[in-house]
Amino acid sequence: xxxxxxxxxxxxxxxxxxxxxxxxGWLRPSTxxxxxxxxxxxxxxxxxxxxxxxxxxxxxxxxxVILDLIDQMHGLRAALHDVRSTVSMQSETVRMRLVVDARxxxxxxxxxx
Amino acid sequence: xxxxxxxxxxxxKDATQEEIQAAYRRLAKKLHPDxxxxxxxxxxxxxxxxAANDIIGxxxxxxxxxxxxxxxxxxxxxxxxxxxxxAGAETPYGTGAGFADFSDSDDFLSELFGRRARGDxxxxxxxxxxxxxxxxxxxxNGATRRLGLPGAGDLDxxxxxxxxxxxxxxxxxxxxxxxxxxxxxxxLIEVHVxxxxxxxxxxxxxxxxxxxxxxxxxxxxxxxxxxxxGRVAATLLKNTSSGKVLRLKGKGVPRRDGSRGDAYMTLKIxxxxxxxxxxxxxxxxxxxxxxxxxxxxxxG
Numbered sequence: 436x437x438x439x440x441x442x443x444x445x446x447x448x449x450x451x452x453x454x455x456x457x458x459x460g461w462l463r464p465s466t467x468x469x470x471x472x473x474x475x476x477x478x479x480x481x482x483x484x485x486x487x488x489x490x491x492x493x494x495x496x497x498x499x500v501i502l503d504l505i506d507q508m509h510g511l512r513a514a515l516h517d518v519r520s521t522v523s524m525q526s527e528t529v530r531m532r533l534v535v536d537a538r539x540x541x542x543x544x545x546x547x548x
Numbered sequence: 549x550x551x552x553x554x555x556x557x558x559x560x561k562d563a564t565q566e567e568i569q570a571a572y573r574r575l576a577k578k579l580h581p582d583x584x585x586x587x588x589x590x591x592x593x594x595x596x597x598x599a600a601n602d603i604i605g606x607x608x609x610x611x612x613x614x615x616x617x618x619x620x621x622x623x624x625x626x627x628x629x630x631x632x633x634x635a636g637a638e639t640p641y642g643t644g645a646g647f648a649d650f651s652d653s654d655d656f657l658s659e660l661f662g663r664r665a666r667g668d669x670x671x672x673x674x675x676x677x678x679x680x681x682x683x684x685x686x687x688x689n690g691a692t693r694r695l696g697l698p699g700a701g702d703l704d705x706x707x708x709x710x711x712x713x714x715x716x717x718x719x720x721x722x723x724x725x726x727x728x729x730x731x732x733x734x735x736l737i738e739v740h741v742x743x744x745x746x747x748x749x750x751x752x753x754x755x756x757x758x759x760x761x762x763x764x765x766x767x768x769x770x771x772x773x774x775x776x777x778g779r780v781a782a783t784l785l786k787n788t789s790s791g792k793v794l795r796l797k798g799k800g801v802p803r804r805d806g807s808r809g810d811a812y813m814t815l816k817i818x819x820x821x822x823x824x825x826x827x828x829x830x831x832x833x834x835x836x837x838x839x840x841x842x843x844x845x846x847x848g
Contacts, residue, residue: 436676436724463640465673467725467732474674474724476634480641483582483631490601491576505582507646509635512585514646 442473446481456484459495461502553600553613553620561614565607572601585632640671640727673724673733680705680737684744687711688754688776688801695737705737710802713741713749747776752809753800759818760784762827775799775811782813790817 437445442464443453456462461484464471480502487493487501522530554561557571575597577583584590603620604610612618635641680695690709694702703722711717716738723733741749748755758773768786772779777799784794792815800809820827 463727465640465725465727469725472725474634474639475629476631476639476641479629479631479634483580486576486580486582490573490598491580492573502641503643503645505631505635506641506643508585509632509641510643511646513642 437473437478438469439471439473442477442481445478446473447485448481456481459499461498551596551600551620553603556596556600557604559604565605568601568605572597572605576601581630582632585635591630671727671730673726673730675733675736676723677736677738679740681740681742682707682711683742684747684749685776687713687739687741703735707739710804711739711741713739715739746774749801750812751801752803754809754811756811756813757816758813759816760788762817762819765789765815765817773813776801777808784815788815790815 439450439453442448443450446453448456453462457464462473462477462480464473464477466472483505484498484502487498488495493501522533525533554563557568557575559568559571563571576594579590579594579597581587581591581594600620602609603613603618609618613620678695680693682691682693686693686707688710690711691707693705693707695705696702703719705717705719707717716736719735719737721732722735725732746756754776756774758771760771764771764784765788766786768784768788770781770783773782773796775796780796780799782794782796794813794815796811796813798808799811802808
């Protein structure tokens, strides 16, 4: 866990930038009894934002969109992981049944319901 | 990275800095590990590309590389953790927005994802793991130890009596703070018990050697011996041989229910430090008048 100065040192930010990034919603530190604290996940996320802006040439609006999509993607990956774990707990019969039914689905279909 | 940085970025030796930067951006976009969370190869390739760019993306280093002053590895880069390594765990960033439409219906997926879709609610802080070395007697009898946490002050850890090597103690609420008003995580402390110079733990029991004199072995009597819980008196019967094991009931390691295992002491007869003429004369006389074959049951 880091406090703000230690976080800035690890993430390559100054305190002013940190304020901007938190205001933009790019970073969401936790606030508790010990004040604002940052995790290693926050450090890694800040380094990702640096990569996007400095090396990949993404502007600030682009960072908003990319972080939002990455967060959605990890939400989906976590949900998919849950589905996989749940399916793996089923009996062989049920799992085969799911495979057979999944193969019957049309290859291209609308996601609208 | 040991290959040619120009080759890795797919540019000619005489490429302009702008061409190199464009090539690097094109590859970085494709290979950045955070844009490829499920692809392990992407990280290795991204590192190569980044290392190549570190050299030839910088006009000064590029000049030194071209002149042969530095090789393609340049300076070593510190290992880096990518965001994807954390995103699978509980962070304040995960969102269920990607399947909000699934969560609204009343089917199986809605039941399953409902809890994840409420991404902005209170969330418990992460657990934090530590390891703590504890002396054997402190683990057996219980103690309080202060654990200095980097950047987070000190933590007083109560080691309950009967703590075992490898046991994990959980301190509620001493992990990372919660998010959006959620409870803090726990501190998980794995205890490593240091070996003791005398006592050897055997489950709930404790074993140790106790030296006795020849006179105590022959005549018996009361002796005082240490146990993990303190010194106790033990009774030796007359004519006790070396290697005899005596049990001290309830003097072992405390169990969870408050009872204790036993202590087993193995007696070892110790002769005087220096040869003793009186003893030699007496034993010689005694051996002349008595026969004993302690090895008669040995085979072979």
